[in-house]
Amino acid sequence: MAATPAVAASKAYDSEFVARQIGKEAGTIETCWRYLRSFGLSGLPPNRGFDPIRYVERNHPFAPHAIHPLIAHVAYGQRLGYDPAGTVWGCAGFAGPNERIDAALPLRLGAHAHVYHSELAPEIAARLSRLPPDSVIFVTAPDDTATGGGHVLQAIERHIPRATIVRVPNRGRDIWPFMMLLREGAFHDLDVVLKVHTKTSANLQPAPIAGAAWRRRMLFELMGSGPALRAIIERFAQAPDVGLIGPAGLRLPSYLLSEREALGANASTMDLLARRAGISTVAADFFAGSMFWVRPRAFEPLLKLDLSAADFPAEQGQTDATLQHALERLFVAAARCCGFRVEDTLDRAPTDGASLGEAAVTLPEYLVFGDQAVLQRA
Numbered sequence: 001m002a003a004t005p006a007v008a009a010s011k012a013y014d015s016e017f018v019a020r021q022i023g024k025e026a027g028t029i030e031t032c033w034r035y036l037r038s039f040g041l042s043g044l045p046p047n048r049g050f051d052p053i054r055y056v057e058r059n060h061p062f063a064p065h066a067i068h069p070l071i072a073h074v075a076y077g078q079r080l081g082y083d084p085a086g087t088v089w090g091c092a093g094f095a096g097p098n099e100r101i102d103a104a105l106p107l108r109l110g111a112h113a114h115v116y117h118s119e120l121a122p123e124i125a126a127r128l129s130r131l132p133p134d135s136v137i138f139v140t141a142p143d144d145t146a147t148g149g150g151h152v153l154q155a156i157e158r159h160i161p162r163a164t165i166v167r168v169p170n171r172g173r174d175i176w177p178f179m180m181l182l183r184e185g186a187f188h189d190l191d192v193v194l195k196v197h198t199k200t201s202a203n204l205q206p207a208p209i210a211g212a213a214w215r216r217r218m219l220f221e222l223m224g225s226g227p228a229l230r231a232i233i234e235r236f237a238q239a240p241d242v243g244l245i246g247p248a249g250l251r252l253p254s255y256l257l258s259e260r261e262a263l264g265a266n267a268s269t270m271d272l273l274a275r276r277a278g279i280s281t282v283a284a285d286f287f288a289g290s291m292f293w294v295r296p297r298a299f300e301p302l303l304k305l306d307l308s309a310a311d312f313p314a315e316q317g318q319t320d321a322t323l324q325h326a327l328e329r330l331f332v333a334a335a336r337c338c339g340f341r342v343e344d345t346l347d348r349a350p351t352d353g354a355s356l357g358e359a360a361v362t363l364p365e366y367l368v369f370g371d372q373a374v375l376q377r378a
Helices: 006-009 015-022 031-039 051-058 069-077 117-129 149-159 175-183 209-223 226-238 259-263 266-277 296-301 323-328 331-337 354-359 363-372
Strands: 089-091 109-114 134-143 163-170 192-197 242-246 292-294 341-345 361-363
Touching: 006 069, 015 363, 051 069, 089 354, 089 363, 109 117, 109 175, 117 149, 117 192, 117 209, 117 363, 134 149, 134 175, 134 226, 149 163, 163 175, 163 323, 175 296, 175 323, 192 209, 209 226, 209 363, 226 242, 226 292, 242 296, 242 331, 266 323, 266 331, 292 296, 292 331, 296 331, 331 341, 354 361, 361 363
Parallel strands: 109 134, 109 192, 134 163, 242 341
Antiparallel strands: 089 361, 192 292, 242 292
16 A cells, blocks of 8 residues: 555554554554555544544545545645544543433433343443433343353343343344334333444454444444433434434445445345335435434334344354345334434534543544543553
């Protein structure tokens, strides 16, 4: 990659910070080259104040499709005064006193977390701790002992004690459990529901940081801090026609993936499901990873599918072309079919960390270190 030496010499490239992400020796051209090649949905940052994905959203660099944004920044973005877009703040760890939402919110809130990986239960619990105490929380977990179901249940009971736990077949990953709760009316008395899960995407490279950063980006954007959470909920309250809000960095198609790449091998299944659900218009527009805030009424068309666990394939590590992958790409279309608008989180997070206290971290820090970000500054 011809631009590698210029990027490696740039002040925008923190070789130590990058080396800690990808497990390679700091200060070498090869490490920089590997970093630039790893650009994808994880959006691994080159320093603590630069977010590649938000950089594209804010600046719209006129670089070739899918070139690493840091190359564009070094080549001309710095001279043009482009925003590094990394000084977006949230909080690491469990919610502190300065984050607690004591005043009543205008909507009844709920959350669904699908916990497949027990070791990630604390991370999910830390995000859920930002919800008001009267929020309704459902946690689904696989009932298959081969997946370590017992350990998962113990982790949930320990870290998310106020959750209602529902055991589910290990089918459809996080999509079927959510659809099951929707079908059974679990969200009937709720105005807005958060959907999250313990996504790892172990197939992404460099592993394991790429999958972790993808998950953390969604969690951060949807509930990175008390103020960010309140901003999203107040948006729903002020705009009754907004039915779905998802993480801006994972909305596809985008600079990252073309429409053809974003749809993958799912177009024909999407069309079939859309016809069954009465969804007349299906466009390539979805949130990769299927984490979002939604009004349950926005997904009513999907109930017409009358799905069951048996409709989903047995888990074999599939990366595309399954029923769950097709449904992921239909959520936005379903909301629009009901007359709702779909928005993202681009301008919902605080840009000043001072008000968040000692637990404040930038988005790039959280992507790399998660809830240990504050400790990693030492």
